[in-house]
Amino acid sequence: MFKSMILTAICFALLTGIALPQEVIIKDFPLGVGGSVNRDIFKPYLSDLKAISDTLSKYPLLRAIVTGGADGHTYRENNDAVNPGLALGRAHILREFLITRFNVDSTQIIIQSEDNNGKGGPYRFAGVCIDSNLHDLEARLEKVENRPPVEKHFTEVKEISGNAEENLRLQFGLGVSSSPFGGIPIAAATIGWKQIIFAEGVVGHTFWNSDFDFRGTELDTKRRLVGGHIIFYPVDDLPVGIVGGWVRMEEISQDYYEYVRLSEGPILGLRATPFKFLSITGAYNPSNRRFAGDNRSKANNDQFLLSVTTHLTLGGQK
CATH class of the missing domain: 3.30.1330.60 (OmpA-like domain)
Incomplete structure:
Protein backbone atom coordinates (compact mmCIF):
# COMPACT_ATOMS: atom_id res chain seq x y z
CA MET A 1 0.00 0.00 0.00
CA ASN A 146 13.12 -2.35 5.04
CA ARG A 147 15.11 0.16 7.04
CA PRO A 148 15.27 -0.68 10.77
CA PRO A 149 12.76 1.30 12.82
CA VAL A 150 13.97 4.50 14.39
CA GLU A 151 13.37 4.57 18.11
CA LYS A 152 11.75 7.77 19.22
CA HIS A 153 11.95 9.14 22.71
CA PHE A 154 9.32 11.48 24.04
CA THR A 155 9.68 13.47 27.19
CA GLU A 156 6.55 14.73 28.77
CA VAL A 157 6.95 18.27 29.91
CA LYS A 158 4.53 19.41 32.55
CA GLU A 159 3.90 23.04 33.12
CA ILE A 160 4.75 24.04 36.67
CA SER A 161 3.23 27.29 37.68
CA GLY A 162 5.32 29.51 39.90
CA ASN A 163 2.35 31.59 40.98
CA ALA A 164 2.03 31.17 44.76
CA GLU A 165 -1.59 32.33 44.66
CA GLU A 166 -2.47 29.34 42.47
CA ASN A 167 -0.56 26.78 44.52
CA LEU A 168 -0.76 28.00 48.12
CA ARG A 169 -3.95 26.97 49.89
CA LEU A 170 -5.43 28.19 53.20
CA GLN A 171 -8.27 26.45 55.01
CA PHE A 172 -10.27 27.48 58.04
CA GLY A 173 -12.59 24.92 59.55
CA LEU A 174 -15.07 24.25 62.33
CA GLY A 175 -16.14 20.83 63.53
CA VAL A 176 -16.26 18.35 66.35
CA SER A 177 -13.81 15.72 67.60
CA SER A 178 -14.15 12.76 69.88
CA SER A 179 -11.96 12.43 72.99
CA PRO A 180 -11.61 9.98 75.89
CA PHE A 181 -13.72 12.43 77.92
CA GLY A 182 -16.46 13.17 75.35
CA GLY A 183 -17.01 15.33 72.30
CA ILE A 184 -15.15 18.64 71.84
CA PRO A 185 -15.97 21.43 69.35
CA ILE A 186 -12.83 22.28 67.37
CA ALA A 187 -11.46 25.00 65.10
CA ALA A 188 -8.70 24.30 62.59
CA ALA A 189 -6.38 26.40 60.43
CA THR A 190 -4.48 24.73 57.59
CA ILE A 191 -1.85 25.85 55.10
CA GLY A 192 -1.08 23.63 52.11
CA TRP A 193 0.68 23.36 48.78
CA LYS A 194 -1.74 22.38 46.02
CA GLN A 195 -3.76 19.28 46.96
CA ILE A 196 -0.61 17.51 48.12
CA ILE A 197 0.60 18.40 51.61
CA PHE A 198 -0.90 20.39 54.49
CA ALA A 199 0.18 21.57 57.92
CA GLU A 200 -2.71 21.98 60.35
CA GLY A 201 -3.19 23.41 63.81
CA VAL A 202 -6.26 22.42 65.85
CA VAL A 203 -7.74 23.84 69.05
CA GLY A 204 -10.94 22.85 70.82
CA HIS A 205 -12.99 23.81 73.86
CA THR A 206 -16.42 22.97 75.22
CA PHE A 207 -18.91 25.72 76.03
CA TRP A 208 -20.84 23.69 78.58
CA ASN A 209 -19.95 22.31 81.98
CA SER A 210 -19.51 18.65 82.78
CA ASP A 211 -19.29 16.94 86.16
CA PHE A 212 -16.30 15.10 87.55
CA ASP A 213 -16.21 13.34 90.92
CA PHE A 214 -12.86 13.99 92.54
CA ARG A 215 -12.57 12.13 95.84
CA GLY A 216 -16.21 12.66 96.67
CA THR A 217 -16.33 16.26 95.45
CA GLU A 218 -18.33 17.20 92.36
CA LEU A 219 -16.33 19.53 90.15
CA ASP A 220 -17.55 21.55 87.19
CA THR A 221 -15.26 20.87 84.24
CA LYS A 222 -14.76 21.81 80.63
CA ARG A 223 -12.74 19.97 77.97
CA ARG A 224 -10.05 21.44 75.76
CA LEU A 225 -7.87 20.14 72.96
CA VAL A 226 -4.74 21.32 71.15
CA GLY A 227 -2.84 19.52 68.40
CA GLY A 228 -0.82 19.73 65.20
CA HIS A 229 -1.05 17.54 62.09
CA ILE A 230 0.63 16.94 58.76
CA ILE A 231 -1.67 15.64 56.01
CA PHE A 232 -0.25 14.14 52.82
CA TYR A 233 -2.31 13.18 49.75
CA PRO A 234 -0.20 10.67 47.76
CA VAL A 235 -2.58 10.29 44.78
CA ASP A 236 -3.73 13.37 42.85
CA ASP A 237 -7.23 12.21 42.00
CA LEU A 238 -7.93 10.34 45.25
CA PRO A 239 -9.29 12.60 48.04
CA VAL A 240 -7.81 10.46 50.83
CA GLY A 241 -4.73 11.57 52.73
CA ILE A 242 -2.44 10.23 55.44
CA VAL A 243 -2.57 12.09 58.76
CA GLY A 244 0.18 12.18 61.37
CA GLY A 245 0.74 14.43 64.36
CA TRP A 246 0.29 15.01 68.09
CA VAL A 247 -2.71 15.88 70.24
CA ARG A 248 -3.28 16.78 73.89
CA MET A 249 -6.74 16.65 75.51
CA GLU A 250 -7.60 17.81 79.01
CA GLU A 251 -10.62 18.02 81.27
CA ILE A 252 -10.21 21.21 83.31
CA SER A 253 -11.74 22.01 86.71
CA GLN A 254 -13.44 25.39 86.56
CA ASP A 255 -12.89 25.92 90.29
CA TYR A 256 -9.13 25.27 90.31
CA TYR A 257 -8.41 25.66 86.58
CA GLU A 258 -6.24 22.57 86.58
CA TYR A 259 -6.76 19.37 84.71
CA VAL A 260 -8.48 16.48 86.41
CA ARG A 261 -7.92 14.16 83.44
CA LEU A 262 -5.25 14.31 80.73
CA SER A 263 -4.63 12.35 77.53
CA GLU A 264 -1.65 13.06 75.28
CA GLY A 265 0.06 11.21 72.44
CA PRO A 266 0.72 10.79 68.70
CA ILE A 267 -1.94 10.17 66.08
CA LEU A 268 -1.75 8.29 62.80
CA GLY A 269 -4.69 7.82 60.48
CA LEU A 270 -6.54 8.77 57.32
CA ARG A 271 -8.47 11.82 56.21
CA ALA A 272 -11.16 11.64 53.56
CA THR A 273 -12.52 14.71 51.77
CA PRO A 274 -15.71 13.56 50.03
CA PHE A 275 -16.67 17.18 49.35
CA LYS A 276 -14.58 20.33 48.99
CA PHE A 277 -16.08 21.74 52.18
CA LEU A 278 -16.07 18.59 54.34
CA SER A 279 -13.37 16.32 55.76
CA ILE A 280 -13.60 13.25 57.99
CA THR A 281 -10.57 12.05 59.96
CA GLY A 282 -10.11 8.73 61.73
CA ALA A 283 -6.87 8.15 63.63
CA TYR A 284 -5.19 5.77 66.03
CA ASN A 285 -4.09 7.59 69.19
CA PRO A 286 -1.86 5.57 71.53
CA SER A 287 -1.71 7.97 74.47
CA ASN A 288 -0.56 8.48 78.00
CA ARG A 289 -3.33 9.25 80.48
CA ARG A 290 -3.14 10.83 83.89
CA PHE A 291 -5.72 11.71 86.53
CA ALA A 292 -5.37 14.48 89.09
CA GLY A 293 -3.44 13.20 92.09
CA ASP A 294 -1.63 10.43 90.13
CA ASN A 295 2.14 10.42 90.34
CA ARG A 296 2.60 8.63 87.01
CA SER A 297 0.70 8.47 83.74
CA LYS A 298 -0.56 5.21 82.27
CA ALA A 299 -0.30 4.05 78.68
CA ASN A 300 -3.53 3.54 76.79
CA ASN A 301 -2.90 1.85 73.44
CA ASP A 302 -6.47 1.14 72.36
CA GLN A 303 -7.66 4.70 71.77
CA PHE A 304 -9.07 5.97 68.48
CA LEU A 305 -10.26 9.45 67.56
CA LEU A 306 -12.83 10.60 65.01
CA SER A 307 -13.42 14.16 63.83
CA VAL A 308 -15.66 15.86 61.27
CA THR A 309 -14.82 19.33 59.98
CA THR A 310 -16.42 21.76 57.56
CA HIS A 311 -14.00 24.28 56.11
CA LEU A 312 -13.56 27.26 53.84
CA THR A 313 -10.70 27.15 51.30
CA LEU A 314 -8.84 30.21 50.04
CA GLY A 315 -6.43 30.12 47.08
CA GLY A 316 -4.95 26.90 45.78
CA GLN A 317 -6.70 26.87 42.42
CA LYS A 318 -4.22 24.30 41.10
Whole structure:
Protein backbone atom coordinates (compact mmCIF):
# COMPACT_ATOMS: atom_id res chain seq x y z
CA MET A 1 0.00 0.00 0.00
CA PHE A 2 2.76 2.42 1.00
CA LYS A 3 4.80 1.56 -2.09
CA SER A 4 1.83 2.07 -4.42
CA MET A 5 1.08 5.46 -2.89
CA ILE A 6 4.68 6.62 -3.32
CA LEU A 7 4.86 5.38 -6.92
CA THR A 8 1.59 7.10 -7.78
CA ALA A 9 2.69 10.37 -6.17
CA ILE A 10 6.03 10.45 -7.98
CA CYS A 11 4.52 9.53 -11.34
CA PHE A 12 1.90 12.23 -10.90
CA ALA A 13 4.63 14.73 -10.01
CA LEU A 14 6.55 13.87 -13.15
CA LEU A 15 3.47 14.08 -15.36
CA THR A 16 2.37 17.43 -13.95
CA GLY A 17 5.79 19.02 -14.29
CA ILE A 18 6.82 19.12 -10.62
CA ALA A 19 9.99 17.20 -11.45
CA LEU A 20 10.28 17.50 -15.22
CA PRO A 21 13.75 16.68 -16.59
CA GLN A 22 16.12 19.60 -16.43
CA GLU A 23 19.34 19.83 -18.39
CA VAL A 24 22.34 22.15 -18.40
CA ILE A 25 25.18 21.84 -20.95
CA ILE A 26 28.44 23.71 -20.35
CA LYS A 27 30.32 24.01 -23.65
CA ASP A 28 33.70 25.26 -24.81
CA PHE A 29 35.91 23.41 -22.37
CA PRO A 30 39.56 24.26 -23.13
CA LEU A 31 41.22 21.96 -25.63
CA GLY A 32 43.04 19.10 -23.94
CA VAL A 33 41.64 19.89 -20.47
CA GLY A 34 39.99 17.03 -18.59
CA GLY A 35 41.34 17.20 -15.03
CA SER A 36 40.99 20.78 -13.83
CA VAL A 37 39.42 23.94 -15.12
CA ASN A 38 38.91 27.56 -14.10
CA ARG A 39 35.66 27.73 -12.14
CA ASP A 40 34.64 30.88 -14.00
CA ILE A 41 33.45 28.60 -16.80
CA PHE A 42 30.43 27.71 -14.61
CA LYS A 43 29.34 31.30 -13.81
CA PRO A 44 26.82 31.70 -16.68
CA TYR A 45 25.12 28.46 -15.61
CA LEU A 46 24.96 28.89 -11.81
CA SER A 47 21.22 29.58 -11.60
CA ASP A 48 20.38 26.54 -13.77
CA LEU A 49 22.76 24.30 -11.83
CA LYS A 50 21.19 25.46 -8.58
CA ALA A 51 17.72 24.62 -9.92
CA ILE A 52 18.86 21.07 -10.67
CA SER A 53 20.47 20.81 -7.23
CA ASP A 54 17.26 22.00 -5.55
CA THR A 55 15.25 19.39 -7.45
CA LEU A 56 17.61 16.63 -6.31
CA SER A 57 17.40 17.85 -2.73
CA LYS A 58 13.60 17.96 -2.84
CA TYR A 59 13.26 14.50 -4.41
CA PRO A 60 15.99 12.25 -2.92
CA LEU A 61 14.90 9.28 -5.08
CA LEU A 62 15.75 11.09 -8.32
CA ARG A 63 19.14 10.81 -10.01
CA ALA A 64 21.24 13.23 -12.08
CA ILE A 65 23.23 12.03 -15.09
CA VAL A 66 26.46 13.94 -15.65
CA THR A 67 27.89 13.50 -19.15
CA GLY A 68 31.34 14.54 -20.30
CA GLY A 69 31.99 15.11 -24.01
CA ALA A 70 35.10 15.20 -26.18
CA ASP A 71 35.45 16.21 -29.82
CA GLY A 72 37.30 14.46 -32.63
CA HIS A 73 40.52 16.45 -32.26
CA THR A 74 43.62 14.40 -33.12
CA TYR A 75 46.59 14.72 -30.76
CA ARG A 76 50.21 14.07 -31.61
CA GLU A 77 50.49 11.39 -28.95
CA ASN A 78 48.05 8.47 -28.94
CA ASN A 79 46.01 10.30 -31.58
CA ASP A 80 42.32 10.37 -30.61
CA ALA A 81 42.74 7.77 -27.84
CA VAL A 82 43.11 10.71 -25.44
CA ASN A 83 39.55 11.92 -26.02
CA PRO A 84 37.61 9.32 -23.94
CA GLY A 85 39.70 10.20 -20.89
CA LEU A 86 39.11 13.91 -21.45
CA ALA A 87 35.34 13.34 -21.72
CA LEU A 88 35.21 11.39 -18.47
CA GLY A 89 37.44 13.95 -16.74
CA ARG A 90 35.10 16.81 -17.71
CA ALA A 91 32.15 14.86 -16.26
CA HIS A 92 34.05 14.45 -12.98
CA ILE A 93 34.83 18.18 -12.88
CA LEU A 94 31.11 19.00 -13.08
CA ARG A 95 30.24 16.29 -10.55
CA GLU A 96 32.67 17.69 -7.97
CA PHE A 97 31.35 21.21 -8.59
CA LEU A 98 27.76 20.11 -7.85
CA ILE A 99 28.86 18.37 -4.66
CA THR A 100 31.09 21.13 -3.28
CA ARG A 101 29.09 24.17 -4.41
CA PHE A 102 25.49 22.97 -3.97
CA ASN A 103 25.88 20.04 -1.51
CA VAL A 104 24.34 17.53 -3.90
CA ASP A 105 24.37 13.98 -2.52
CA SER A 106 27.07 12.07 -4.42
CA THR A 107 24.86 8.95 -4.48
CA GLN A 108 22.38 10.83 -6.69
CA ILE A 109 24.93 11.44 -9.47
CA ILE A 110 25.65 9.01 -12.33
CA ILE A 111 28.77 9.59 -14.49
CA GLN A 112 29.03 8.81 -18.21
CA SER A 113 31.06 10.02 -21.22
CA GLU A 114 30.29 10.72 -24.87
CA ASP A 115 32.66 10.81 -27.84
CA ASN A 116 31.99 12.81 -31.01
CA ASN A 117 33.72 12.96 -34.37
CA GLY A 118 32.96 16.64 -34.75
CA LYS A 119 35.55 19.19 -33.77
CA GLY A 120 35.17 22.42 -31.81
CA GLY A 121 33.95 23.90 -28.53
CA PRO A 122 30.34 22.62 -28.72
CA TYR A 123 31.68 19.05 -28.55
CA ARG A 124 33.99 19.72 -25.59
CA PHE A 125 31.34 19.91 -22.89
CA ALA A 126 30.03 18.68 -19.55
CA GLY A 127 26.30 18.41 -19.05
CA VAL A 128 23.88 17.38 -16.32
CA CYS A 129 20.23 16.38 -16.52
CA ILE A 130 17.61 14.92 -14.20
CA ASP A 131 16.91 11.27 -14.92
CA SER A 132 13.15 10.70 -14.98
CA ASN A 133 13.54 6.97 -15.60
CA LEU A 134 11.83 5.14 -12.71
CA HIS A 135 12.94 1.63 -13.63
CA ASP A 136 14.71 1.08 -10.29
CA LEU A 137 12.31 3.09 -8.12
CA GLU A 138 10.66 -0.02 -6.67
CA ALA A 139 14.02 -1.32 -5.50
CA ARG A 140 14.78 2.03 -3.87
CA LEU A 141 11.40 2.09 -2.13
CA GLU A 142 11.93 -1.45 -0.89
CA LYS A 143 15.19 -0.36 0.72
CA VAL A 144 13.36 2.51 2.43
CA GLU A 145 10.62 0.19 3.70
CA ASN A 146 13.12 -2.35 5.04
CA ARG A 147 15.11 0.16 7.04
CA PRO A 148 15.27 -0.68 10.77
CA PRO A 149 12.76 1.30 12.82
CA VAL A 150 13.97 4.50 14.39
CA GLU A 151 13.37 4.57 18.11
CA LYS A 152 11.75 7.77 19.22
CA HIS A 153 11.95 9.14 22.71
CA PHE A 154 9.32 11.48 24.04
CA THR A 155 9.68 13.47 27.19
CA GLU A 156 6.55 14.73 28.77
CA VAL A 157 6.95 18.27 29.91
CA LYS A 158 4.53 19.41 32.55
CA GLU A 159 3.90 23.04 33.12
CA ILE A 160 4.75 24.04 36.67
CA SER A 161 3.23 27.29 37.68
CA GLY A 162 5.32 29.51 39.90
CA ASN A 163 2.35 31.59 40.98
CA ALA A 164 2.03 31.17 44.76
CA GLU A 165 -1.59 32.33 44.66
CA GLU A 166 -2.47 29.34 42.47
CA ASN A 167 -0.56 26.78 44.52
CA LEU A 168 -0.76 28.00 48.12
CA ARG A 169 -3.95 26.97 49.89
CA LEU A 170 -5.43 28.19 53.20
CA GLN A 171 -8.27 26.45 55.01
CA PHE A 172 -10.27 27.48 58.04
CA GLY A 173 -12.59 24.92 59.55
CA LEU A 174 -15.07 24.25 62.33
CA GLY A 175 -16.14 20.83 63.53
CA VAL A 176 -16.26 18.35 66.35
CA SER A 177 -13.81 15.72 67.60
CA SER A 178 -14.15 12.76 69.88
CA SER A 179 -11.96 12.43 72.99
CA PRO A 180 -11.61 9.98 75.89
CA PHE A 181 -13.72 12.43 77.92
CA GLY A 182 -16.46 13.17 75.35
CA GLY A 183 -17.01 15.33 72.30
CA ILE A 184 -15.15 18.64 71.84
CA PRO A 185 -15.97 21.43 69.35
CA ILE A 186 -12.83 22.28 67.37
CA ALA A 187 -11.46 25.00 65.10
CA ALA A 188 -8.70 24.30 62.59
CA ALA A 189 -6.38 26.40 60.43
CA THR A 190 -4.48 24.73 57.59
CA ILE A 191 -1.85 25.85 55.10
CA GLY A 192 -1.08 23.63 52.11
CA TRP A 193 0.68 23.36 48.78
CA LYS A 194 -1.74 22.38 46.02
CA GLN A 195 -3.76 19.28 46.96
CA ILE A 196 -0.61 17.51 48.12
CA ILE A 197 0.60 18.40 51.61
CA PHE A 198 -0.90 20.39 54.49
CA ALA A 199 0.18 21.57 57.92
CA GLU A 200 -2.71 21.98 60.35
CA GLY A 201 -3.19 23.41 63.81
CA VAL A 202 -6.26 22.42 65.85
CA VAL A 203 -7.74 23.84 69.05
CA GLY A 204 -10.94 22.85 70.82
CA HIS A 205 -12.99 23.81 73.86
CA THR A 206 -16.42 22.97 75.22
CA PHE A 207 -18.91 25.72 76.03
CA TRP A 208 -20.84 23.69 78.58
CA ASN A 209 -19.95 22.31 81.98
CA SER A 210 -19.51 18.65 82.78
CA ASP A 211 -19.29 16.94 86.16
CA PHE A 212 -16.30 15.10 87.55
CA ASP A 213 -16.21 13.34 90.92
CA PHE A 214 -12.86 13.99 92.54
CA ARG A 215 -12.57 12.13 95.84
CA GLY A 216 -16.21 12.66 96.67
CA THR A 217 -16.33 16.26 95.45
CA GLU A 218 -18.33 17.20 92.36
CA LEU A 219 -16.33 19.53 90.15
CA ASP A 220 -17.55 21.55 87.19
CA THR A 221 -15.26 20.87 84.24
CA LYS A 222 -14.76 21.81 80.63
CA ARG A 223 -12.74 19.97 77.97
CA ARG A 224 -10.05 21.44 75.76
CA LEU A 225 -7.87 20.14 72.96
CA VAL A 226 -4.74 21.32 71.15
CA GLY A 227 -2.84 19.52 68.40
CA GLY A 228 -0.82 19.73 65.20
CA HIS A 229 -1.05 17.54 62.09
CA ILE A 230 0.63 16.94 58.76
CA ILE A 231 -1.67 15.64 56.01
CA PHE A 232 -0.25 14.14 52.82
CA TYR A 233 -2.31 13.18 49.75
CA PRO A 234 -0.20 10.67 47.76
CA VAL A 235 -2.58 10.29 44.78
CA ASP A 236 -3.73 13.37 42.85
CA ASP A 237 -7.23 12.21 42.00
CA LEU A 238 -7.93 10.34 45.25
CA PRO A 239 -9.29 12.60 48.04
CA VAL A 240 -7.81 10.46 50.83
CA GLY A 241 -4.73 11.57 52.73
CA ILE A 242 -2.44 10.23 55.44
CA VAL A 243 -2.57 12.09 58.76
CA GLY A 244 0.18 12.18 61.37
CA GLY A 245 0.74 14.43 64.36
CA TRP A 246 0.29 15.01 68.09
CA VAL A 247 -2.71 15.88 70.24
CA ARG A 248 -3.28 16.78 73.89
CA MET A 249 -6.74 16.65 75.51
CA GLU A 250 -7.60 17.81 79.01
CA GLU A 251 -10.62 18.02 81.27
CA ILE A 252 -10.21 21.21 83.31
CA SER A 253 -11.74 22.01 86.71
CA GLN A 254 -13.44 25.39 86.56
CA ASP A 255 -12.89 25.92 90.29
CA TYR A 256 -9.13 25.27 90.31
CA TYR A 257 -8.41 25.66 86.58
CA GLU A 258 -6.24 22.57 86.58
CA TYR A 259 -6.76 19.37 84.71
CA VAL A 260 -8.48 16.48 86.41
CA ARG A 261 -7.92 14.16 83.44
CA LEU A 262 -5.25 14.31 80.73
CA SER A 263 -4.63 12.35 77.53
CA GLU A 264 -1.65 13.06 75.28
CA GLY A 265 0.06 11.21 72.44
CA PRO A 266 0.72 10.79 68.70
CA ILE A 267 -1.94 10.17 66.08
CA LEU A 268 -1.75 8.29 62.80
CA GLY A 269 -4.69 7.82 60.48
CA LEU A 270 -6.54 8.77 57.32
CA ARG A 271 -8.47 11.82 56.21
CA ALA A 272 -11.16 11.64 53.56
CA THR A 273 -12.52 14.71 51.77
CA PRO A 274 -15.71 13.56 50.03
CA PHE A 275 -16.67 17.18 49.35
CA LYS A 276 -14.58 20.33 48.99
CA PHE A 277 -16.08 21.74 52.18
CA LEU A 278 -16.07 18.59 54.34
CA SER A 279 -13.37 16.32 55.76
CA ILE A 280 -13.60 13.25 57.99
CA THR A 281 -10.57 12.05 59.96
CA GLY A 282 -10.11 8.73 61.73
CA ALA A 283 -6.87 8.15 63.63
CA TYR A 284 -5.19 5.77 66.03
CA ASN A 285 -4.09 7.59 69.19
CA PRO A 286 -1.86 5.57 71.53
CA SER A 287 -1.71 7.97 74.47
CA ASN A 288 -0.56 8.48 78.00
CA ARG A 289 -3.33 9.25 80.48
CA ARG A 290 -3.14 10.83 83.89
CA PHE A 291 -5.72 11.71 86.53
CA ALA A 292 -5.37 14.48 89.09
CA GLY A 293 -3.44 13.20 92.09
CA ASP A 294 -1.63 10.43 90.13
CA ASN A 295 2.14 10.42 90.34
CA ARG A 296 2.60 8.63 87.01
CA SER A 297 0.70 8.47 83.74
CA LYS A 298 -0.56 5.21 82.27
CA ALA A 299 -0.30 4.05 78.68
CA ASN A 300 -3.53 3.54 76.79
CA ASN A 301 -2.90 1.85 73.44
CA ASP A 302 -6.47 1.14 72.36
CA GLN A 303 -7.66 4.70 71.77
CA PHE A 304 -9.07 5.97 68.48
CA LEU A 305 -10.26 9.45 67.56
CA LEU A 306 -12.83 10.60 65.01
CA SER A 307 -13.42 14.16 63.83
CA VAL A 308 -15.66 15.86 61.27
CA THR A 309 -14.82 19.33 59.98
CA THR A 310 -16.42 21.76 57.56
CA HIS A 311 -14.00 24.28 56.11
CA LEU A 312 -13.56 27.26 53.84
CA THR A 313 -10.70 27.15 51.30
CA LEU A 314 -8.84 30.21 50.04
CA GLY A 315 -6.43 30.12 47.08
CA GLY A 316 -4.95 26.90 45.78
CA GLN A 317 -6.70 26.87 42.42
CA LYS A 318 -4.22 24.30 41.10
